[in-house]
Amino acid sequence: MSHGPRSGLAAVSSALLAMSRHLEVRDVLKTIVASARELLDAQYAALGVPDDHGGFAQFVVDGVSEEQWKAIGPLPRQHGILAAMLHEARVERLADVRKDPRFEGWPSAHPDLVDFLGLPIRDGDEVIGALFLANKNCPKPQGGCGFTQDDEELLGILAQHAAIALTNARLYERSRELTIAEERSRLAHELHDAVSQKLFSLRLTAQAAARLVDRDPSRAKGELQQVAALAAEAADELRAAVVELRPAALDEDGLVATLRTQVQVLDRAHSARVTFAGRGVKALPASQEEAVLRVAQEALHNALRHSGADHVDVTLDRRGSGAVLRVTDDGSGFDPQAVRRAGRHLGLVSMRDRASGAGGTLTVESAPGKGTTIEMEVPGG
Numbered sequence: 001m002s003h004g005p006r007s008g009l010a011a012v013s014s015a016l017l018a019m020s021r022h023l024e025v026r027d028v029l030k031t032i033v034a035s036a037r038e039l040l041d042a043q044y045a046a047l048g049v050p051d052d053h054g055g056f057a058q059f060v061v062d063g064v065s066e067e068q069w070k071a072i073g074p075l076p077r078q079h080g081i082l083a084a085m086l087h088e089a090r091v092e093r094l095a096d097v098r099k100d101p102r103f104e105g106w107p108s109a110h111p112d113l114v115d116f117l118g119l120p121i122r123d124g125d126e127v128i129g130a131l132f133l134a135n136k137n138c139p140k141p142q143g144g145c146g147f148t149q150d151d152e153e154l155l156g157i158l159a160q161h162a163a164i165a166l167t168n169a170r171l172y173e174r175s176r177e178l179t180i181a182e183e184r185s186r187l188a189h190e191l192h193d194a195v196s197q198k199l200f201s202l203r204l205t206a207q208a209a210a211r212l213v214d215r216d217p218s219r220a221k222g223e224l225q226q227v228a229a230l231a232a233e234a235a236d237e238l239r240a241a242v243v244e245l246r247p248a249a250l251d252e253d254g255l256v257a258t259l260r261t262q263v264q265v266l267d268r269a270h271s272a273r274v275t276f277a278g279r280g281v282k283a284l285p286a287s288q289e290e291a292v293l294r295v296a297q298e299a300l301h302n303a304l305r306h307s308g309a310d311h312v313d314v315t316l317d318r319r320g321s322g323a324v325l326r327v328t329d330d331g332s333g334f335d336p337q338a339v340r341r342a343g344r345h346l347g348l349v350s351m352r353d354r355a356s357g358a359g360g361t362l363t364v365e366s367a368p369g370k371g372t373t374i375e376m377e378v379p380g381g
Contacts, residue, residue: 012039012154016161025169026058026268029129032162033062036133039158040151043135044111047121047162049128050086054078058268064111071109074310080104081118085130091119091156093147097134111135115146121159123167131159198234202227255289255323256281256316259296263314270304272329273311280318288378291358292316292325295351299327299374302347307331307372322360322380328373333366351376 014035029047037045044063051057059075076082080102081092094100097116106113118132133155136146209223250258256278263276284292296314303312309331317324336348348364351374355362360378 028165028169029060037062041137042133045133047131085120089120093117117147121163123163202230276314278316281323285381288358291354295376298347303329322378325376330371333370336364
């Protein structure tokens, strides 16, 4: 059984091993489509994970450049042949997908697909994805299909293992999310126990001082000194909690890898496309790295929760011995001056405070209907 440059048991084994190496869902999806396209020697491969709203939560392609993908436009919907694979859970092998009565066309920038092989990825009775290939690299007889029965069987084997790899990746991510949630809960309890007692004592002492101001000023002065001491202790407790909240990934992986991982997670979790590019950035002082990460998180939260953006791009570039962070979205935008005058958008205040606290600067460019760019520069060490 021949399938182009690589074939046979060794090629199948390599594909399965590649899938098992990844724990991130999107990395697993990319590995599946790349392996399928290589094994069956096709021009194009794609894998869609359906959502509950007639679209796709994730859609990964191989054989299409980034520029082509952007030009194609929004993700496809669950219709036509894709819907048949998902809802009827059956294999589709076609000589010319364009002549199928279910074919509904594609955008002008979409590559021209002819012969087609697709099948559902199943986890038990649940269809968790649709994997398909198009345009097999081989001579095609007039009216014939480039894909064979052998190809169909090979893709079926790959799909079975893809279901296992995808399910394992999902379980890993859910386990990690639970671990993060448990850690946050633990810190919240510690923060509550440590700080709330101090704040309660501070409140009672301040009330006592207020009652003593007129009739016993010297005692009131002592109570106010106690208020200052309690406030300092509460501040120390909060500072210790914040230090503990510093992401471990920053120390282990560095700023670039940590940002890339967080962007990948957000890209999977939201309908908007979220991308990251890091270019030539060297290690920064710990306080600056944490400030950059926190500003990026706040800017991403604003873009994904409030702007209605379709695309959010995060870049981190070297500038001298420091770095420049940019978070750009194509969302609804706003008038920064009006927001400042109205005293709203505390997230912007927090970001500016973090930037200045790290010795950096923060600028905001936005206008209604024009999207938003948050730029933060830090000087480095």
